[in-house]
Amino acid sequence: MMLGLALALLAAVAPAAQEPGEEIVLRVMTHERWFAGWEYMEAATREFEAEHPGVRVELISSAGGGGSRDKVKFALAGDIPIDVTWIDVTEFSAFLDEGVLVDLQPYFDAAAAERGPDGAPQFDEADYWPQILNGMRGPNGHLYGLPSTFTPYVMYVNKSLLAREGLAMPSDDWTWQQMESMARQVTRDLDGDGEPDQFGLSLTQWLQAISPWIWQNGGRLVDEERRVALDEAGAVGAIAFLQRLLHEDRIASDDATFANQLSVGLFQAGKVAFYGPVGFWETYRFREIEDFEWDYHPLPRGEEAATAVAMRFYCVPRTTRHPELAAAYVRKLAGPTMQRGLAEIGNGVPGLIAAARDTVFVDPETPQREEVFLEVLDGARFLPVDVNWAEVQDITGAVLEEAILLNRISAEEAGRKASELANASIDRQRAVLAQPKVPRGWFLLLQLSVALGFGAMLVARVLAQRRGRAGVVGAANSPLAASEERTAWVFLTPWALGFVLLLAGPAAVSLLLSLTEWSPVQTLGEARWMGLDQYARLAADETFHKSLAVTTTYAILAVPLQLAVALGLALLLDRPLRGIGTARTLFYLPTIVSPVILGAMWRWILDGDQGLLNGGLATAGLAGPDWLKDPNWVVPSFVLMSLWTVGAQMLVFLAGLQGLDRRQLEAAQLDGAGAWSRFRFVILPALGPVLLFNLITGLIAAFQLFAQPFVMTQGGPGNESRFLVLYLYDQGFRFLRMGYASTLAWVLFAITAALALVVLRSSKRWVHYAGGAR
Template sequence: MNFWKFITVTLLATLLLWFLYPSNNEKTKKGLTELTIWAPGYFLPELTLLCKYFEKENPKYRVIIGQNASRNMDSDNQRFLCGLAGGVPPNVIMFGRNAIIEWAARGAFDSLNKYLEEDSGETNLAYPIITNNVVQKALCEVTYKNKIYGIPSTIDDRILYYNKDLLIKEGLIDENGNAKPPKTWKELEEYALRLTKKDQKGKIKQLGFAPMYGNSWLYLYAWQNGAKFISPDGKTCTLNGNETVEALEYMVGIYDKLGGVKEVGTFQSSFQAAELDPFLSDKIAMKVDLGDFMQVIAVYKPNMNFGTAAPPMPEKQLNKGIKPITWLGGWCYSIPSTSKHKNGSWKLIRWLASKKARKLAIAEKAENNASQGKSFIPILEFDNELNEYIYNKYILSNPQLKEPFKKGYRLAIDMLPHAKYRPNTPVGQILWSQQITAYEKAVYHKFDTAKEALDESTRVVQKALDKFYNPPTGKIIKWKWLVILYGSALFILLFSVIIWNSFFKKNKNYHSKKWFEGMLCASPWIIGFAVFTGGPIIFSIIISFCRYDILNPARWVGFGNYKWVFTQDPIFWKTFWNTIYMVVGVPIGLVAGLSIALLLDLKLKGMAFYRTLFYLPAIVPAVASSILWIWIFNPTNGLLNGILAHFGIAGPAWLQDISWSKPSLIIMGLWGVGAGMIIWLAGIKNIPNHLYEAADVDGAGVWSKFFNITIPMLTPYIFFNLIMGLIGTFQIFAQSYIMTAGGPMNSTMFYVYHLFNTAFRYLEMGSASAMAWFLFIIVFGLTIFQLWLSKKWVHYGGG
């Protein structure tokens, strides 16, 4: 009877779940076709406006606007990746042009060539995509193997901003007494040194110029020197070319002459954005930044006496007649490969990229700024005619904008034909990371020469290229059969339990006869574990032996991922030892938590308040506490260095210092010992008072009672906190992700953070799974060892 009751309930539950499963119909109840578009948050207001217009002109469509929830839409785009894998991506997505080729090379986006070809034969299109009178470099940025994967929208390029007052004050003027911006690298270096001022203690109080402050990177300096990072066939990394080496040596030279990157970094750590930007407060005299930084100046310091110029070039390049070079970036509209309603998606893109739509969006922003009393400087657009229209209507004819803004905007437009863009390569994220790594190792002098730093980074990128262009030839994993096998195993297990309990189990008592009710009550957890935990565990094990990037079928590579992780991954062991270092914080946290618990166990008034006070940091969200501690660790204006300075101690750079970055996070961890304190306090309250009374009779002192009564009786709690502390340490992620992004020089790149990057940034799911299982073995092994060791030192009250 129980058997059939169980079958009946199971069938009814299955029917209920089927009925409640959300429908994925292509049409809504009103007969409208839904189109979904994802975009960065700051584009949502203009998209809301434009999509309303689109819906009016196309009444059979309804557009749903969504924001990607990830920190960075193109370098760690988990939500988009999951949407692609699950077959439910947005119909249109605004994607960074700098990363689109890497994703497109793996099949994430549809080529738009067929839509452009179809439109070329149409003469009555309301909003055709025109690709002749546009910023061609932006179009090249989204083109891979003669296929276009996105329609560019906004454009940003880099120009030099300089504070005229500071240059005039230093005597850097032309024959007319006007501020004279640097034109060559040599002049830029001279200006950087002359405009940098230090206080009586030798600390920087005004920075002339820092090569990496603003938005330039090694890429720009290398391009200016004629460098290329990838060979024409796309299969060889040339990051260590002589031109790039010279550019990096130039950057390192400036930092060394300014007092070293640590000194400059300490000064920069106090920099903020918007109205607190150091350029606006005269703390930095020059910087290379995006063209739309003029909007910041216009809003927060419209009367500033500033100038703009092309980024200074190597003199030898100028002598060759080469025009000053800039670097552009921006966004584009793309269609994910697994999306639906692609014709409707293309129609939406045509509208969003049209001149009419862009003019509407710009006019809306101009009105919003005017209503708030703010000036408005639009960002550059993909269409050249539209840029001229913007310049004439919103810049040149705007009486509120002073001459520097008009000259700066004109310069930004004029430099577009001479712009460079990130290399179109399927390993773009790795190349980007490695140019930063090479810069950091060179500027921190981890190598004797810049060439050695670039050689190492080149080897890393080349391995990634070889891995991409030489895919494995193993068999494709047939997930359908594995799912069937897993489901069959679960069914056999379930069926066996039912048969055993119904017909073969002997000596049934009242409780054992209630097995069905027990199974029914536990079924939500059992089903959840089987589907959401057991299944992913099996899946993770399998893909750790496969080459898998979610976008393409998994191929069997055996132990290839494990071999790659242990022998080829350039920072695997560094991240592992970084994590091991953080284990030092576990005993420190145990001691701190126990000490606070002992103090809070005193019989004094107001102890409930103090217990709450010490526990509060443990429930503060990780993001909030991380931001708070960023300010505490600020080497210039931070609370911690302020306290040390009061005692005549010069504090370190904390998070900006390779030697102090990990100790800083350990110190921060002590702020949250309140969670462990509660457990300690419970353990202390559980110690029988008669033990202390007997010790008093025997004449035992405070320390004798502590080491002979308190500590032995707390060993179960010590054991628990030790195990949880070790597990938590090996999973450390949030602090590094939020506070340091793994820097400086990967000093806070911990194991789980590297695993995250491997999976979601570099799309190496197989290698990431191999790393995850190695971590599991380490944590499991340590836990088993502690359990075995606990028999020798943990004392339970039961004897």
């Protein structure tokens, strides 16, 4: 029977062999639905299918938010056959180095040699912005993709505000000093509360937005050896400049963090003259502004003019089985139909020069000068990309946030710290590549031995049982016993298979992985042996320390509070009142809401400016903190939020209360015990076992907190909400270090197991089991 089941499973999983003449399906991972480009995507796809009979394109939406990049990685890591996907230019180098992408140059060269019906070549590199194409070339100069849209960073200007303050629009080659002096004249305290509420500047603060200032100041992000060089004078000067504008001169507001991009900022509210550096994507929502006139403007120049470029492009992962068709489809997406469409909906600057120059993009009808985006292209640079750029970006980003947003460390310190930490990461990555590969067979062997070991254990157990039964007269070979045993096996098999294949096997593999370094987008054969170095590394990993501290603080605050609130609610709801069932349901309800939805909801509740909580506090005359952005309040915010979902614990307490012997309470009442004494001496001791259960599950849940910080803060500000599992996720799926992520997972396991053990041991002293003799 098991064999049959296995065969059926195999048949269902194995891909059907392709018959000749059968339709070819191209699977395309796209973010265009998120950015409203779906219509043009479909139009281009129909054209492509018409030109390639027998080919069908299946569009898969990856969505477009923060997690969408990870979705692409999940697909690649899971060996899901994707033929074309978008990626962000900042991740290009990592993918390239992992051998994930197909070199498209040969296919493009072939297309360039071919002539279409109009006699023109099928493909011509000169049709695209050369600076932009350089962003997707490998070290050999070959093209690995073609652009969707891109955008250089510029300033958005509130022209009406400048006019009102009696200031003329600056010239295109304006300088830092001019910007500073204009900002100073605009910044005002309009309501007289001593705090400025109209600002000259609203400064964006993620790394891509900060780098133009560094470049303009003659600094650089990386040196010739591709190591981070933020400690050089140019970079430090730029950081100090921004710090001064924000915290000393206070002519710039800090409302434009990345997390704030979705809410209405000060610029939209008409309270800021210059907003940036930021890309074309803001146009989409600023078109709704009716109260004032605004325009694009180049960034001011320091020692030189420079700006950054953000871009997403389409490329072909190694999982494809039709590279030539996939390359042709990429060309289609970079062709006129799609590019003009994207220009029309204002998605960014088209990579196709003709589409960008077209009036669809540089639209004379709009009051804005779209040309600015094309004019600044000469000074446009991509961020330097290296293998582990995602991690480098995270590390430097967190340090820069500490300096620029929180003003906790000086510019020199920030430059030094960011460089040190990032270079340690770069060195480590280089060291990993020097390590020997782990034979792939090890993983197979490990899984096999887990399966065999488990099987042997089962068999030994069964044999021991049979021997035990042989002593009982008549039981050993009775038909009833044999039939019962068969039935037992039928029920056991699915669980045993699931346990070995889905739990024990992967757990064993993750233990081995924790001694290696491996990128999940590669095959297991690429894993490098690191040994106990991975564990030794924890000692020096400051982010891990921070993350451990954050998580522990959270657990210490949240777990007792949750228990207290859950118990309090249970006591309140343990009454035979009318409608009490409904009340209990209501309190339980939040528990079954998806944590992601809860996170989104609470981000709105806890928002510093427009949040429900601060709104409520304001009507009471209190000024609430900026919960999720204040380093002192972000962990307490999560604690507060966790109280929203104590329903499950409350239910367990309630069950415990209902199992309580009412006579004991009455006896205590007669013995003269008041409400508190009854709670202290009768109820609480009787709840010992459920308290223990809730304490242990609560501790485990606290150490595994992930979805809410992932949705709400992504670990910020700085690393102030970088909970352990979030850090683990960062390592495994954002930085593609599954080995170190496994190390973290095992450390997390050890911590929770140790805590649970301590609690269990101590419980012998404070938990009494009803009917127990202790």
